[in-house]
Amino acid sequence: MFPFYLSHLCQAPYFTPGALGFHRSPHPISILSRKLMSTATTRSNISLPPPESDIPIFTTVASYREWRRKAFIENRSVGFVPTMGALHEGHLGLGVYIYFIHLNHLLIYIDPSSLILRRSLSENDLTVLSIFVNPAQFAPHEDLETYPRTLERDLKVLAEQQVVASNSDMSSNSIPTLDSNQVKRPSAVFLPSVREMYPGGIEQEIVKQRGTFVEVTAYGEQMEGKSRPGFFRGVATVVTKLFNVIQPTNAYFGQKDIQQALLLRHMVTDLLLSHPSPDHLHIVPTARDPSDNLALSSRNAYLSPAGRKVAPTLYAALKAAEECWLAGEGDEGGKNKNKKECVEIARALVERRIEEARDHGLDVEITLDYIEMNDAGTFEILDDSDTRSSRGNEAAPVILSGAMWVDRTRLIDNLLLGDFGTVVR
Numbered sequence: 001m002f003p004f005y006l007s008h009l010c011q012a013p014y015f016t017p018g019a020l021g022f023h024r025s026p027h028p029i030s031i032l033s034r035k036l037m038s039t040a041t042t043r044s045n046i047s048l049p050p051p052e053s054d055i056p057i058f059t060t061v062a063s064y065r066e067w068r069r070k071a072f073i074e075n076r077s078v079g080f081v082p083t084m085g086a087l088h089e090g091h092l093g094l095g096v097y098i099y100f101i102h103l104n105h106l107l108i109y110i111d112p113s114s115l116i117l118r119r120s121l122s123e124n125d126l127t128v129l130s131i132f133v134n135p136a137q138f139a140p141h142e143d144l145e146t147y148p149r150t151l152e153r154d155l156k157v158l159a160e161q162q163v164v165a166s167n168s169d170m171s172s173n174s175i176p177t178l179d180s181n182q183v184k185r186p187s188a189v190f191l192p193s194v195r196e197m198y199p200g201g202i203e204q205e206i207v208k209q210r211g212t213f214v215e216v217t218a219y220g221e222q223m224e225g226k227s228r229p230g231f232f233r234g235v236a237t238v239v240t241k242l243f244n245v246i247q248p249t250n251a252y253f254g255q256k257d258i259q260q261a262l263l264l265r266h267m268v269t270d271l272l273l274s275h276p277s278p279d280h281l282h283i284v285p286t287a288r289d290p291s292d293n294l295a296l297s298s299r300n301a302y303l304s305p306a307g308r309k310v311a312p313t314l315y316a317a318l319k320a321a322e323e324c325w326l327a328g329e330g331d332e333g334g335k336n337k338n339k340k341e342c343v344e345i346a347r348a349l350v351e352r353r354i355e356e357a358r359d360h361g362l363d364v365e366i367t368l369d370y371i372e373m374n375d376a377g378t379f380e381i382l383d384d385s386d387t388r389s390s391r392g393n394e395a396a397p398v399i400l401s402g403a404m405w406v407d408r409t410r411l412i413d414n415l416l417l418g419d420f421g422t423v424v425r
């Protein structure tokens with residue numbers, strides 16, 4: 001049964017189907033945009049009409065803005081979850097439910113801190129999710145063409161998402177009472193074409209790009225930025241555009257892409273953005289496969305069965321480095337291991353797993369890209385001699401991150417060491 005709250009909203013002018021670019025069914029605008037496309041003729045900019053969905057779909061900036069204007073007028077908060085689609089439980093949320101009995105009723109309480117879409121649903125009146133495979137963040141040799149696109153399934157899965165949210169502040173871990181609960185579902189999907197997001201067209205090669213781009217200097221040059229030059233320029237540019245359009249009260253990003261999320265917090269601060277403000281850009285813990293802790297990712301779909309078997313190696317390596325970093329008393333007596341030793345332990349674990357895979361005759365190639373430790377505040381690489389105790393208790397947490405190729409699939413993962421409550425919130 002559709003709850004009153006939602007049926008009320010569906011009758012509200014937020015969902016006026018006549019709006020330009022609003023879809024419950026195919027709309028000629030996206031076909032028109034295909035004809036207009038002049039540069040970067042990739043699979044991603046061929047925008048076919050979106051499949052039908054119970055959730056309103058906005059394919060144009062103008063139609064979304066009309067919807068958002070009404071939410072502003074009615075003072076409704078808007079949560080935003082940007083994605084590239086191919087949705088998985090990392091986007092939606094692993095069913096982390098806590099069941100308990102309260103006043104003789106079985107209540108299901110969803111821990112909102114561990115789920116990305118669900119957290120937005122819990123904390124906002126309305127939730128918008130965008131699906132846009134952003135050409136500007138793929139280098140010409142990368143997987144833009146083959147990036148998984150599962151739009152029909154994504155919309156179907158999204159329509160099934162709901163949380164029973166308490167009217168009280170969910171983030172305060174308050175226990176909902178039966179009559180204060182309400183069911184919340186995604187309110188809208190923003191599904192723009194490449195032309196809509198890049199009116200002047202977009203080239204993948206940076207030297208050929210013309211127009212306005214956003215670069216977060218220094219923060220974008222370590223870790224992932226070192227391995228993928230231009231990646232964060234593409235991310236910062238598209239997220240600035242998305243924030244300009246969506247005007248979210250709160251935005252939610254995954255710890256899985258920790259550098260991206262922290263860099264965006266810097267960007268929001270530096271550009272004096274208000275929607276979201278830096279305090280309202282939230283980072284949600286990484287969702288993992290409960291069987292082996294592999295970080296969930298759209299790119300996991302590329303893995304062969306043998307590749308899937310060895311993929312958790314990266315997490316295991318990071319855990320080994322974490323254990324090394326945390327070992328010892330942590331006093332000034334120098335009992336802690338230093339960064340160099342811990343990274344070497346992680347690398348050695350990867351080497352061992354490569355040998356084991358070979359011994360078991362697994363047809364898979366594993367190549368470590370990097371394992372690194374960076375300061376979560378400055379992104380600076382830690383000195384080889386740094387230890388937990390030498391950094392002191394006041395220091396920012398450490399990002400222990402890595403990237404590893406499994407055949408032609410690049411996997412990334414990270415752990416936060418130290419007091420990370422200021423980062424993941």
Ligand code: AMP
Nearest residue numbers: 083084085090253254256257286287296
């Ligand atoms: P993507 O579609 O890969 O660009 O991801 C969209 C958002 O979901 C980003 O903020 C990611 O960090 C987040 N995300 C992706 N995978 C996970 C995961 N396993 N756990 C938590 N967040 C994730």
